[in-house]
Amino acid sequence: MNFEHFIKKEMEPQDYDILLPYFKMRYSHTCENILVSNFMWKDYYHTHYIRDDHGLIWLMEVDDQPVTMVPVCAKEDLKHYFDVAEAYFNEVLHSKLTVCLADKEAVELLDLDHEKYDILTVRDYYDYVYDAEKLRTFSGKAYHKKKNHLNAFKKAYEGRYEYRSLSCGCHHDEIMAFLRKWEAQRDLEDPFHRDEYELNGIDYLLSNCGYLDYKMGGIYIDGELQAFSLGVYGKVEKMAVIHVEKANPDIRGLYPMICQQFLCHEFPDAELVNREDDMGLEGLRKSKMSYNPIYLEEKYEIRQK
Template sequence: MEEYNLQEIRIEDYNIIKEYYQMRRPETADSNILDLYIWLNCYPTWYFTNDKGLMWVAKSEDGQYYSSIPCCKDEDLKECFLETQKYFNEVLQKKLVMYVVDKAAVDLLQLPEDEYVVVPDRTYADYVYDAEKLRTFSGKKYHKKKNHLNAFKREYEGRYEFKFLSKKDEPEILAFLEDWKKHKSDTEEHEFIDSEAVGIKYILEHEEVFDYKIGAVYVDNKLEAFTIGNYESKEDMVYIPVEKANPEIRGLYPYICSQFLIEAFPEAGKENREDDMGLEGLRKSKLSYNPIYMVEKYTIIQK
């Protein structure tokens, strides 16, 4: 263990880790450093580095170790991949399992079929959208969305307001999440929402470190929707790790989706709204916003 100098992910190391994240930008939610910190309480993760990149070691709830694609330059990917494998084989005494690997990485690695199984995983494919289309909902494909949006504006005219939120609004955000949870009946989803709330609390408490924006919609002076996003200039991409709205208010989801881009990222070209986790309802919703493409992801298993 000492040889690899395995590190815990700390807020003090944010700028160091971010430098590694910038070495390769595969357009995945998993390459968004904000996601790393939001979900740290849910997916315990460590890292080690060499002179080429940063390698991951993570542990699932059932005690299984896994990794994700190293943060390094394209030309160093194979070397860092093999370094990760070496850690799994020699230190953990386990075969390497690597999740949410982008297709570009799979193509770069060119792994031999007799040594690895490479499996596509639709569950974790990210949805990428034309940001201008989401600002305007113009065109035939967005007719239904535009109708819902206009219905919201008509019904709540003079009663709604878009605002930016910050650390000082933490109690209100967490209270909203607790209330939003009531719309979900599944116990597993409740646990997921609770973990997400812990992560949101964490990034709020360290807002001076992170580069993100929180947009919110108030209806009758009550918080009814909020979203968190950050921008990566290399891809001209807005990433949306969190978006929540009162589902009983028609058109509120399209409104916050559109208005947040207008107010927070008016010039951005694309938006990554992450994966659907294999949930049928979420998949239907994300497809209804008409993605321009999907970012495919794979699982790599050492034989």
């Protein structure tokens, strides 16, 4: 296959406005369909891309092996760009095609031959999707515990806390200082060091906010930042995608507080909330389930045999 007409390059912040239209060609409810997320994790996956006028193909690495995600294009072009990706992997990278984090609709649209491809569901990377209004109100029996924690926080810190919308220009250093402190408090054990890459990715977003589009907010107690969230809103899907949510783990009720307030102030029109996956971490899975998702967005891995 001739790839001469494709543009190949590493992701850079100034590419945002060029790449964003591709993400409007087909809407999926996975967090991978949000361009900001791909910028945030670009160093973790060593992300590059090739593109022409009608489709975008990711070039990434996992464990030093080339992988990709579902091509970003219109539904009717998906099979074509899947074939382009496969040819690029086979002919240029001299590797079999591996597609990570494929959404269910894409798998159904591709309708691949199981004699030629292994298609595996990956539970660790299912996204958790919630009713936005429930998270803005925590109403109903299912949210009784969350409401109790929230009320305990409000009572304990009455007159001492406030929510603030944040901007990267004014709050970059403050946010990163809070996140580094949060990281030290949590003492996370992740053999893949995703927490370290996540914080570096947030720093990258903050450093390049002039090019990128996202919302941020925080809870302050006695004037000090104690909880932080960052997300993006998809108008067509009416879905808020929460890429980052961190809070002082020693303060009861602070996590539901930042969850609620961030949605109320930054995404009041959202009907759905995607709070991303749990990465297979037991504690994170328990936490995400405690917010009562209305469904899990399935994801798959496609491997060329």
